[in-house]
Amino acid sequence: xxxxxxxxxxxxxxxxxxxxxxxxxxxxxxxxxxxxxxxxxxxxxxxxxxxxxxxxxxxxxxxxxxxxxxxxxxxxxxxxxxxxxxxxxxxxxxxxxxxxxxxxxxxxxxxxxxxxxxxxxxxxxxxxxxxxxxxxxxxxxxxxxxxxxxxxxxxxxxxxxxxxxxxxxxxxxxxxxxxxxxxxxxxxxxxxxxxxxxxxxxxxxxxxxxxxxxxxxxxxxxxxxxxxxxxxxxxxxxxxxxxxxxxxxxxxxxxxxxxxxxxxxxxxxxxxxxxxxxxxxxxxxxxxxxxxxxxxxxxxxxxxxxxxxxxxxxxxxxxxxxxxxxxxxxxxxxxxxxxxxxxxxxxxxxxxxxxxxxxxxxxxxxxxxxxxxxxxxxxxxxxxxxxxxxxxxxxxxxxxxxxxxxxxxxxxxxxxxxxxxxxxxxxxxxxxxxxxxxxxxxxxxxxxxxxxxxxxx
Amino acid sequence: xxxxxxxxxxxxxxxxxxxxxxxxxxxxxxxxxxxxxxxxxxxxxxxxxxxxxxxxxxxxxxxxxxxxxxxxxxxxxxxxxxxxxxxxxxxxxxxxxxxxxxxxxxxxxxxxxxxxxxxxxxxxxxxxxxxxxxxxxxxxxxxxxxxxxxxxxxxxxxxxxxxxxxxxxxxxxxxxxxxxxxxxxxxxxxxxxxxxxxxxxxxxxxxxxxxxxxxxxxxxxxxxxxxxxxxxxxxxxxxxxxxx
Numbered sequence: 001x002x003x004x005x006x007x008x009x010x011x012x013x014x015x016x017x018x019x020x021x022x023x024x025x026x027x028x029x030x031x032x033x034x035x036x037x038x039x040x041x042x043x044x045x046x047x048x049x050x051x052x053x054x055x056x057x058x059x060x061x062x063x064x065x066x067x068x069x070x071x072x073x074x075x076x077x078x079x080x081x082x083x084x085x086x087x088x089x090x091x092x093x094x095x096x097x098x099x100x101x102x103x104x105x106x107x108x109x110x111x112x113x114x115x116x117x118x119x120x121x122x123x124x125x126x127x128x129x130x131x132x133x134x135x136x137x138x139x140x141x142x143x144x145x146x147x148x149x150x151x152x153x154x155x156x157x158x159x160x161x162x163x164x165x166x167x168x169x170x171x172x173x174x175x176x177x178x179x180x181x182x183x184x185x186x187x188x189x190x191x192x193x194x195x196x197x198x199x200x201x202x203x204x205x206x207x208x209x210x211x212x213x214x215x216x217x218x219x220x221x222x223x224x225x226x227x228x229x230x231x232x233x234x235x236x237x238x239x240x241x242x243x244x245x246x247x248x249x250x251x252x253x254x255x256x257x258x259x260x261x262x263x264x265x266x267x268x269x270x271x272x273x274x275x276x277x278x279x280x281x282x283x284x285x286x287x288x289x290x291x292x293x294x295x296x297x298x299x300x301x302x303x304x305x306x307x308x309x310x311x312x313x314x315x316x317x318x319x320x321x322x323x324x325x326x327x328x329x330x331x332x333x334x335x336x337x338x339x340x341x342x343x344x345x346x347x348x349x350x351x352x353x354x355x356x357x358x359x360x361x362x363x364x365x366x367x368x369x370x371x372x373x374x375x376x377x378x379x380x381x382x383x384x385x386x387x388x389x390x391x392x393x394x395x396x397x398x399x400x401x402x403x404x405x406x407x408x409x410x411x412x413x414x415x416x417x418x419x420x421x422x423x424x425x426x427x428x429x430x431x432x433x434x435x436x437x438x439x440x441x442x443x444x445x446x447x448x449x450x451x452x453x454x455x456x457x
Numbered sequence: 458x459x460x461x462x463x464x465x466x467x468x469x470x471x472x473x474x475x476x477x478x479x480x481x482x483x484x485x486x487x488x489x490x491x492x493x494x495x496x497x498x499x500x501x502x503x504x505x506x507x508x509x510x511x512x513x514x515x516x517x518x519x520x521x522x523x524x525x526x527x528x529x530x531x532x533x534x535x536x537x538x539x540x541x542x543x544x545x546x547x548x549x550x551x552x553x554x555x556x557x558x559x560x561x562x563x564x565x566x567x568x569x570x571x572x573x574x575x576x577x578x579x580x581x582x583x584x585x586x587x588x589x590x591x592x593x594x595x596x597x598x599x600x601x602x603x604x605x606x607x608x609x610x611x612x613x614x615x616x617x618x619x620x621x622x623x624x625x626x627x628x629x630x631x632x633x634x635x636x637x638x639x640x641x642x643x644x645x646x647x648x649x650x651x652x653x654x655x656x657x658x659x660x661x662x663x664x665x666x667x668x669x670x671x672x673x674x675x676x677x678x679x680x681x682x683x684x685x686x687x688x689x690x691x692x693x694x695x696x697x698x699x700x701x
Contacts, residue, residue, distance in 0.1 A: 091505075
């Protein structure tokens with residue numbers, strides 16, 4: 001080591017104030033940054049600090065992983081602590097990424113039970129957000145598969161939590177946005193798979209009713225997700241493509257001449273910095289969507305696709321959050337209950353199409369019954385839209401939020417950057433229980449993100 | 458061919474990356490650390506990730522008297538030993554606190570040299586083995602900002618050089634690795650020049666390749682050889698006036 005003066009003076013507790021944001025690059029706020037170096041030293045690092053939140057990979061879109069005062073990076077907690085090939089049970093530290101888990105265990109014939117739309121998230125983040133995947137209708141959220149975790153509560157004590165041990169703390173930590181404690185490690189089971197290929201079947205839905213029918217038909221499918229053309233209007237409102245997926249068997253892969261465990265090609269494309277916000281405009285997105293829809297409609301049928309294309313299509317495009325320019329973007333993800341969903345969704349889609357600024361990345365999915373607490377999913381449909389962060393978007397989203405909560409729905413905290421307290425309180429009836437627990441733990445004011453302050457959690 | 462690696466300094470991030478590279482190649486791993494409890498997470502990681510056979514032993518690099526007995530107590534003499542022990546210390550404190558300075562010198566020079574010296578004897582008697590010392594570019598020339606650490610590393614580098622020279626015909630390889638800047642907990646939170654800064658995994662790969670027959674003195678990022686050659690070539694009358 002060639003130590004410079006700065007290097008000689010700075011230890012692992014080196015402090016610096018930095019401007020942080022989530023994946024959407026909106027909003028931005030200054031925060032002190034601390035880096036955890038091992039689970040054992042975290043209590044000392046956090047002692048006496050207030051306004052702290054843990055940050056894994058920084059993939060929450062809004063302000064969930066930006067500390068009110070201090071943000072603790074957990075990337076160094078990246079050790080696997082134990083794996084049992086007989087059961088698929090994995091214990092890993094909270095900073096381990098999903099990408100690392102898949103890269104390590106897929107070649108050995110195991111895949112995570114639930115994966116979100118990107119593999120560049122950490123285990124701790126997946127639990128804190130209780131992420132869901134394209135199989136929520138059958139498997140529930142990631143939290144449903146967590147058997148136990150170690151939580152560093154605000155008193156500085158690491159506590160084992162499971163459905164038997166500290167069960168209330170465990171339940172509210174799943175989806176608890178890091179506000180009940182800092183997750184140090186967790187145990188869950190991977191499931192055996194014969195290959196890394198997904199047998200994908202693409203169906204065309206000409207309008208929203210057809211779309212919802214197609215998603216209902218997929219109740220027995222392992223995975224199901226729809227891309228929706230959110231600029232289509234009139235008779236085509238809600239049109240899109242529905243992708244059903246099943247893990248492909250080993251024989252099917254070999255028969256098709258495929259390596260059962262494909263490895264994504266290196267050389268990812270990267271979006272350059274400094275793109276102007278108008279890169280995505282109504283003309284370019286309308287053209288893209290129409291092309292994409294027709295191509296999907298023409299291809300139809302089914303085929304084998306590798307795991308990374310099916311689950312993480314955007315991961316192939318590094319730094320895609322730069323597509324929206326320096327002002328950033330927001331992802332609006334809501335869930336509305338099944339009953340009456342069509343009317344609510346069509347109203348929302350119509351308003352989004354009229355504004356005409358949504359990106360091509362619009363996703364519709366079925367969700368099964370939820371996990372309780374502040375966990376996002378409830379039995380219904382979830383719609384996710386990307387929109388540039390600007391005044392017109394915010395005005396539109398305030399309107400959409402009202403229709404979502406009026407229908408008994410809610411917004412996903414891991415994506416949120418701007419919802420109002422009223423919307424949040426109306427959407428999450430478990431909030432008083434959550435606040436009580438925070439009070440009991442002495443977490444109020446101690447564990448606090450920009451999100452928790454903004455929403456009064 | 459896979460054998461047994463003895464890693465000394467098993468809690469260091471660089472050390473863990475070295476162990477991971479060997480485990481990936483199917484080696485048995487013996488981890489030695491002053492605080493085995495802190496090294497346990499690294500041992501677990503090697504087992505879960507690489508299905509490695511891992512042993513964890515206590516060794517304090519400052520307890521030089523214990524080395525001979527400790528080596529005799531090993532289940533078997535390892536095929537390769539890597540010493541990743543290092544302590545940056547605090548230069549300012551070392552200038553006024555001889556005890557602190559002595560600790561830095563002992564940790565970076567005395568302990569590692571004496572341990573590797575004893576292991577070299579055993580390797581030479583057997584007629585095989587590879588010894589890798591992780592030293593530092595800071596040992597290439599003493600600079601005002603970190604010469605206590607640098608002096609320790611310079612001593613270690615000289616010791617490894619002599620050992621290599623002496624054992625060249627005995628079938629024992631001796632390798633000096635100089636990592637340069639590495640993103641570890643030692644440097645976390647600092648702004649490091651990207652071109653000069655490696656990941657721990659790069660050091661792991663460099664150590665593995667060198668021990669298998671690569672270079673004798675390895676700069677992990679090649680550019681460091683040039684940087685240090687330039688620094689070493691600056692005439693002393695000029696050098697002493699620089700802020701380095």
